[in-house]
Amino acid sequence: MITLSAKLKKVIWLMAAGLIVAGGHVYADRPYVVLPDGSRVEGTDIRARPNGEIILTEPRGTRTFAPGRYERAYAPRPDEFGEAQQLIRNERYDQAIEILEDLVRRYRHLEWDNRSMDLIARAQMGKGDHASAVGTYERLFSNTPRMRENRDILWSYHRAMLRAGQYDELEAKMNELISDGSRADAARAQIYRGDIKASRGLYEDAVLDYMRTVVLFKEQRDSQPEALFKAGEALEQLRDNRAREMFQRVVREFPDTRYAELARRKL
Numbered sequence: 001m002i003t004l005s006a007k008l009k010k011v012i013w014l015m016a017a018g019l020i021v022a023g024g025h026v027y028a029d030r031p032y033v034v035l036p037d038g039s040r041v042e043g044t045d046i047r048a049r050p051n052g053e054i055i056l057t058e059p060r061g062t063r064t065f066a067p068g069r070y071e072r073a074y075a076p077r078p079d080e081f082g083e084a085q086q087l088i089r090n091e092r093y094d095q096a097i098e099i100l101e102d103l104v105r106r107y108r109h110l111e112w113d114n115r116s117m118d119l120i121a122r123a124q125m126g127k128g129d130h131a132s133a134v135g136t137y138e139r140l141f142s143n144t145p146r147m148r149e150n151r152d153i154l155w156s157y158h159r160a161m162l163r164a165g166q167y168d169e170l171e172a173k174m175n176e177l178i179s180d181g182s183r184a185d186a187a188r189a190q191i192y193r194g195d196i197k198a199s200r201g202l203y204e205d206a207v208l209d210y211m212r213t214v215v216l217f218k219e220q221r222d223s224q225p226e227a228l229f230k231a232g233e234a235l236e237q238l239r240d241n242r243a244r245e246m247f248q249r250v251v252r253e254f255p256d257t258r259y260a261e262l263a264r265r266k267l
Helices: 004-016 079-089 093-106 112-126 130-143 145-149 151-163 167-180 183-199 203-216 224-237 242-253 258-264
Strands: 020-022 025-027 032-034 040-042 045-048 054-058 061-065 072-074
Touching: 032 054, 040 054, 045 072, 079 093, 079 112, 093 112, 112 130, 112 151, 130 145, 130 151, 145 151, 151 167, 151 183, 167 183, 183 203, 183 224, 203 224, 224 242, 224 258, 242 258
Parallel strands: none
Antiparallel strands: 020 025, 032 040, 032 072, 045 054, 054 061
């Protein structure tokens, strides 16, 4: 009889090995293809042709999926991706970018090209090359349009545009999100409009945009502390005593946020 302790040890070993226990079956990190109906076809090996055809090896042979006949294809995570992540954590950005560019070439159409390009852009921002990061994101969206639907990636792209000083283009995108986006995206876009004004030295206009977020998007609680804090910063630039009010409000209403910690340093 297997003791509970032994069972737990086995589960821990499976997790450490990168396996997932689900529905009585054990699945490894194996290649697969997602079909347009959402179903998944697993295999033992996968490769992609330059034209986007996917060749999946199954126990009974190989299957070829033409572009348009699958939603996406996935290869197991390459070890080099984790190596690049560590290099970025160590601020060795150029070495990381070199590895990631190689992954983009080798894993085209196999998901890791997209993830590698996102990481390249983040490395470029880390080294202060924001214009190149914008270009990398635009290359990513051109290669794989569905990546525009990834909100984390899209907002990282917007942040790169802001830091690159591409204010007119960014403001047009923010206006579109405020008009047609979700409430969460519209609230965030309103803050970005304030950021654009502040970056241009238009602090009075920036305060108005930040406070519009506070007043018009009260239900978007995640955006409130940032908007209040940035309004306080803009008021500081104007030497307006109401800046302290804003910082106090962040601390009082949103005490557990990182903006509250920043605001405490201002008081």
